[in-house]
Amino acid sequence: IPEQALDRDCMTLSRHVLQQLHSFGAEAQDLSAIMNRIALAAKLIARRLTRAGLVAGALGFTGEMNVQGESVKKMDVYANDVFISVFKQSGLVCRLASEEMENLYYIPENCPIGRYTLLYDPIDGSSNVDININVGSIFAIRQQEGLDEDGTASDLLQNNGRNQIAAGYVLYGPSTMLVYSIGTGVHAFTLDPSLGEFILSSENIRLPDHGSIYSVNEGNFWQWEEPLRDYIRYVHRHEGYTARYGGALVGDIHRILFQGGVFLYPGTVKKPEGKLRLLYESAPLAYLIEQAGGRASTGTQEILDVVPEALHARSPLIIGSKDDVALVESFIQDRA
Numbered sequence: 001i002p003e004q005a006l007d008r009d010c011m012t013l014s015r016h017v018l019q020q021l022h023s024f025g026a027e028a029q030d031l032s033a034i035m036n037r038i039a040l041a042a043k044l045i046a047r048r049l050t051r052a053g054l055v056a057g058a059l060g061f062t063g064e065m066n067v068q069g070e071s072v073k074k075m076d077v078y079a080n081d082v083f084i085s086v087f088k089q090s091g092l093v094c095r096l097a098s099e100e101m102e103n104l105y106y107i108p109e110n111c112p113i114g115r116y117t118l119l120y121d122p123i124d125g126s127s128n129v130d131i132n133i134n135v136g137s138i139f140a141i142r143q144q145e146g147l148d149e150d151g152t153a154s155d156l157l158q159n160n161g162r163n164q165i166a167a168g169y170v171l172y173g174p175s176t177m178l179v180y181s182i183g184t185g186v187h188a189f190t191l192d193p194s195l196g197e198f199i200l201s202s203e204n205i206r207l208p209d210h211g212s213i214y215s216v217n218e219g220n221f222w223q224w225e226e227p228l229r230d231y232i233r234y235v236h237r238h239e240g241y242t243a244r245y246g247g248a249l250v251g252d253i254h255r256i257l258f259q260g261g262v263f264l265y266p267g268t269v270k271k272p273e274g275k276l277r278l279l280y281e282s283a284p285l286a287y288l289i290e291q292a293g294g295r296a297s298t299g300t301q302e303i304l305d306v307v308p309e310a311l312h313a314r315s316p317l318i319i320g321s322k323d324d325v326a327l328v329e330s331f332i333q334d335r336a
């Protein structure tokens with residue numbers, strides 16, 4: 001048994017990525033190095049979050065608005081900068097795209113060799129930060145097509161989410177967890193603070209085809225289209241459903257990944273595209289949940305088939321267990 005425990009402790013994230021790729025070729029090395037950098041970013045953000053209430057200037061708003069028209073939190077800025085610092089001089093990633101930056105961030109010195117773009121939401125669920133509730137980071141890696149240094153992001157706006165080669169999230173909860181996929185299933189790692197390493201805690205996670213949880217902000221009920229309201233009436237009237245909504249997508253999806261169910265952020269009459277952004281929120285999570293045997297839909301189209309119209313384009317999101325996503329879709333499509 002002690003030997004098994006030791007073996008388990010040695011299954012670090014970088015080792016796992018290399019093992020998943022069954023090769024130590026250039027691409028495997030690159031992906032493993034990128035995942036290591038993401039893990040470093042996660043540890044830096046986790047460290048700051050853990051002590052945020054004690055560190056002067058860690059919490060609260062900056063007073064600025066981001067490109068989405070949302071008030072920026074100091075932690076958003078910190079976490080955004082962490083990813084930049086971690087990937088500068090890495091030789092790995094040529095461009096970064098983030099919720100907190102209007103335009104792509106180029107790292108020209110990396111571009112000749114760094115064939116990848118990193119898309120990320122540095123702090124998902126920012127409203128939870130100041131009250132010490134779980135938040136997350138979301139990321140995706142795409143192969144860069146061409147040496148696009150004109151800032152147009154044209155390749156990102158010509159491809160759909162199937163172009164992602166890796167995606168995942170970090171959950172800053174009671175433990176810090178990193179969950180990722182590089183197209184070979186979904187694997188979860190737990191940060192062991194005494195080692196400073198992410199250690200494999202669940203391999204090949206598969207979510208059930210149906211779960212009892214539905215996760216949606218019902219405060220928007222009267223702003224939705226009627227079919228959505230009908231779906232909610234359905235779950236209210238049928239036994240076996242339970243509501244969970246944490247205000248941070250990563251936490252809500254994490255629960256669904258392990259227990260099944262469905263998360264929804266539908267469009268409203270005024271904002272038909274909803275709130276969540278395709279490139280660094282919906283598409284990475286869709287990739288992950290599909291890899292775990294679930295589905296992600298806009299209501300009428302697979303999320304991974306959507307080609308974004310802009311870097312910060314939004315889309316409605318219905319994601320989780322196959323049967324539960326299909327049930328929501330059946331309400332939407334019956335009325336269409």
Ligand code: AHM
Nearest residue numbers: 123124125126127217247248249250
């Ligand atoms: P953020 O990345 O700016 O924090 O916004 C995304 C978050 C999601 O994590 C969460 O599911 C949603 O916004 C909550 O929004 P609302 O308060 O409208 O329910």
Ligand code: MG
Nearest residue numbers: 121123124125
């Ligand atoms: Mg977000």
